[in-house]
Amino acid sequence: MSADDDRLARVALTWLAEPGTWAVHRLVDEFGPGATLDLLRDGGAPEEGLRAAVAARSREGDARAVADDALARGDRLGARLVTPDDEEWPPQLHHLRTLALPGAVRRVDTETAPPLCFWVRGAWPLREALDRAVSVVGARAATAYGLHVATELGYGLADRDWTVVSGGAFGIDAAAHRGALNAGGLTVAVLACGIDRPYPMGNASLFDRIAEAGLLISEWMPGAEPFRPRFLIRNRVIAAATRGTVLVEAAARSGATQTFNRAVALGRRPMVVPGPVTSAMSVGTHELLREQPSARLVTGVPHVLEEVGSIGADLAPPARAPQRPRDMLDDEATLVLESIPRRGTVDVDRLAARAGVTVRTALRKLSLLEELGMIRRRDGGYALTAPARVPGTT
């Protein structure tokens, strides 16, 4: 069977059964796409549900003819088909072979086999585009806070030459894509419908920008509709294609957490941006940080790079306030300084007692503090040079 037949058969199979179906994947693995297609069309699917689905589809048309039309349509759209036999196939997607989710009960949660093919719009080779990639996902009904954070993440990651992957949805997804585009970087939208009718329509101009500067990809043939189960099936690709998934805002019952759990199951880095505890849009993120032991709290690009970057590169320093003159003082000098009253003066004996140091030490530290202009002698004692200093309270 020729390579072209194989490609046609792969497309036909995504039409006969939803992408991710394990039974189909296993047959393709064993017999190849063409033989699997013939087997399914002859009613030979090994599971009743799959047999019924194939039978229903077959009454709508001939799978090979439908695939042939789709390939012609793809050509007209300037889209290309990429399969595992192509050089630009991203090798990390093979990890999906290992994805078995404990406790998954719904069909869309268990059908997580690797993709059979991708429709791709955009000039970048898919493999190269996804080589250093992070996904940023989250709520559609995002808050201004979430949109700001997602945009900054998208911008900062793209600025550091990381590809930003997301689902093209309203809210967090769109903000992450936009941030990456604004940085002149690379972004990939993984769709759950045909790449000629990207959903949602309100993001149409965003999708055009992504196709120009990055990639629009989908497992579904041109014209395919965005049925809800398809978003869940699609999410495994977002998780598997990237080194880590950053979740920005999620309500208590959020689909975005599904992508997150896929990332956990695949051994990718699962990251969560916290938010105000008063925001309903952060309830889901905080629950993940509490319940999911591998979830890592991140507050910005440096933390994300710390998780996904190469060993030894880009380690985020712990957050520190800027250096103040007092930071240069040793502990005893600090104690002496902090024991000087805000108003009035103090003599050295009393000061030494307060600071818990010897008089000799106190004198030594006082001359240092005087040198630094922090204190001055007055009325036979020592006083602060600043008119008022508020003691810390904790």
Add this chain to the structure above:
Amino acid sequence: MSADDDRLARVALTWLAEPGTWAVHRLVDEFGPGATLDLLRDGGAPEEGLRAAVAARSREGDARAVADDALARGDRLGARLVTPDDEEWPPQLHHLRTLALPGAVRRVDTETAPPLCFWVRGAWPLREALDRAVSVVGARAATAYGLHVATELGYGLADRDWTVVSGGAFGIDAAAHRGALNAGGLTVAVLACGIDRPYPMGNASLFDRIAEAGLLISEWMPGAEPFRPRFLIRNRVIAAATRGTVLVEAAARSGATQTFNRAVALGRRPMVVPGPVTSAMSVGTHELLREQPSARLVTGVPHVLEEVGSIGADLAPPARAPQRPRDMLDDEATLVLESIPRRGTVDVDRLAARAGVTVRTALRKLSLLEELGMIRRRDGGYALTAPARVPGTT
């Protein structure tokens, strides 16, 4: 030596050396307060720093006379002295005997011995007030967000009969105290100065309310000034007196994290409220959540009670969105429902194929969905009853 002499000696010792000094604590443990006082006054302190401090203090006055004055002053203020020999001494403070902080270098970080005595203003027996207690601490320069969260925590904990302990500072501390007072609950302010001159003065009316409804307590005698090192010494009491410490807002370099680390070292529950990653006042809290493995993210009172409550009581349920009719559907019915197009109708064969179920299953689920009023038959097919349904995107 009589009990009254012991009490006088304890007060004198807090004047000769700062509370928390291990050398003093060990001497008191071995020889009793009176003999320790005599030893120190005779220049017999075992460490040079302590000897110098005692000598400097002794030049200011006679320790016994100072303590005598302080006790008389306390009487006039309506304050009482509580020592470990009193029934109302909180037993959990003995845990401070075990507090050795790894890596501590500054004197105020290493001097963490149990208190010798407390000055107390307020009617409640100290032990009873601190029996079920949580501390809520954080930044002085708090944001509106932090103040809101601290007030809610203070209110909610007091409302559940928990005592709210804090340091009486501006910002988070004051908000937590106020929340507890507003709930008609019990709150304890642990001061780092004399209880007759609580710091900061701007909280004077708050301190009056606390003394009426709860307790103002301090290790320092009436008239003592709030030197900065004293706040750090005081913090060990806030940590040790309570079953857990909740940190609400902390900048990158925050003293509040010191109380938090005390709580960790004492085996108390260390809890952190996250905030917007865009807020400088949450940088310290997020760093703790990242760096301190025992730090627990909490978003409100139920989470706090889950940490400090008795086993089996008050477990916080995972956050969940309210029940929707669709939540009652089984997985196959959900898939069937989600595979019906938003507009127009679909026949059962096609629907079964989309949903990945058999036609028989699809028919069974369709009649259930019809029964529930979610779909209806139309034009020989099935349609949604709701005019529009937006597919999920994730």
